[in-house]
Amino acid sequence: MKFSLPFFSRGKSMSEYQGKTYQDAVLKAQQDLNKPQAELTITVVDPGRRGLFGLGARPVKIEAVVKKVVEPATPTLSSSPEEVAPVQQEDPAEQTPQLIEEPVATEQPEGNPEGAPDGQLSPAEIAARHEQNLHRMSAAATKLVDYLEQAYRALGVDVSATVQSSGAKDVTIELNAPTPGRVIGYHGRRINAFEVLSVAFLNYQGVKDAQVTLDSEGYRAKRAQTITRIGERAVTDVIASGQAVFLDPMPARERKLLHKQLEDNPNVKTYSQGREPFRSVVIAPK
Known part of the structure; x- marks a missing residue:
C-alpha cells in the first residue's frame, strides 16, 4: 500500500535555523536565503527557554522557506461574439424551491455543563479536578x-x-x-x-x-523560635521607648509569624512596609 505525501509538503524545502532568540534565528534565515523577512514563511519549531541559572536552556528553532509567488492568470477573451454561449434563465415557475434546514437544538446532558464555574460543579467533578491537581503537583x-x-x-x-x-x-x-x-x-x-x-x-x-x-x-522550626524571640524583644523596646521598631527584611512566611504572634497584643500593632525582597515588619505602639 502506497501513501502519498500531503500536497503542501511538495516542492518546498524547509530549512531549520537556531538562535538564542527568535530574532537571531530569523536573521540567520535571512542571511542564508538572501531574502528579507517579509518574503519568508517562518514556522516556530521550538520557542526555546532561558532556563533558571542557565539550567534547562534551549535555543529557539524555526523553519523558513521563501514564499512562492503565484502570478495571476490572464483571462482570455473570445474573438467573435458567436462563440459566447447565451445565458439561459430559468422560468420562475420551474425553479425548485430550496429547503432551509432549521438548526436542531441538541439536548444537554443532565448535570453541570462543560466550563461551568466551580460553584456549579458537581461533587464528582470537584473530586476529579482535585485529583488532577494532586497528580500535576x-x-x-x-x-x-x-x-x-x-x-x-x-x-x-x-x-x-x-x-x-x-x-x-x-x-x-x-x-x-x-x-x-x-x-x-x-x-x-x-x-x-x-x-x-x-x-x-x-x-x-x-x-x-x-x-x-x-x-x-529542622531549620524552619528553629527559625520560628528565633522569630518569636525577636518579636518579644521588639515589643519590649517599643513599650520602653514609645517609638516604632523597624525589623530587618524577612520572607513572607516569617512576617506572617510575627503578625500572628502580636495580633492580640494590647500595646503594639504590626504592619509590613517595602517591596520584596526587602519587605520588613514594623512594630509600633498603639
Missing part, C-alpha cells in the same frame, strides 16, 4: 527535586532533596547535605532564595500560586 515536585539538586551542585554543594509532603497547591521538600550551613546560607538567605525559584519553577510546570517549603536539619 506530584509530577512537578519530582522535577523540582531534580532541579534543586542540580542548582545546588552548580554552587558546589552536594544536596539530596526529598519530597516530605505535597498537596494540590503546597509541597515540602527536605534538603540533606553534609554541610547544612551551605544549604541554608547566612540568616537563611540561600534557602529562602531557592524557595522563590521553586515557586517560579512550579508555575512554569503548570502549578499556579504554589506554596513551597524548603527545610534542612
Whole structure:
C-alpha cells in the first residue's frame, strides 16, 4: 500500500535555523536565503527557554522557506461574439424551491455543563479536578527535586532533596547535605532564595500560586523560635521607648509569624512596609 505525501509538503524545502532568540534565528534565515523577512514563511519549531541559572536552556528553532509567488492568470477573451454561449434563465415557475434546514437544538446532558464555574460543579467533578491537581503537583515536585539538586551542585554543594509532603497547591521538600550551613546560607538567605525559584519553577510546570517549603536539619522550626524571640524583644523596646521598631527584611512566611504572634497584643500593632525582597515588619505602639 502506497501513501502519498500531503500536497503542501511538495516542492518546498524547509530549512531549520537556531538562535538564542527568535530574532537571531530569523536573521540567520535571512542571511542564508538572501531574502528579507517579509518574503519568508517562518514556522516556530521550538520557542526555546532561558532556563533558571542557565539550567534547562534551549535555543529557539524555526523553519523558513521563501514564499512562492503565484502570478495571476490572464483571462482570455473570445474573438467573435458567436462563440459566447447565451445565458439561459430559468422560468420562475420551474425553479425548485430550496429547503432551509432549521438548526436542531441538541439536548444537554443532565448535570453541570462543560466550563461551568466551580460553584456549579458537581461533587464528582470537584473530586476529579482535585485529583488532577494532586497528580500535576506530584509530577512537578519530582522535577523540582531534580532541579534543586542540580542548582545546588552548580554552587558546589552536594544536596539530596526529598519530597516530605505535597498537596494540590503546597509541597515540602527536605534538603540533606553534609554541610547544612551551605544549604541554608547566612540568616537563611540561600534557602529562602531557592524557595522563590521553586515557586517560579512550579508555575512554569503548570502549578499556579504554589506554596513551597524548603527545610534542612529542622531549620524552619528553629527559625520560628528565633522569630518569636525577636518579636518579644521588639515589643519590649517599643513599650520602653514609645517609638516604632523597624525589623530587618524577612520572607513572607516569617512576617506572617510575627503578625500572628502580636495580633492580640494590647500595646503594639504590626504592619509590613517595602517591596520584596526587602519587605520588613514594623512594630509600633498603639
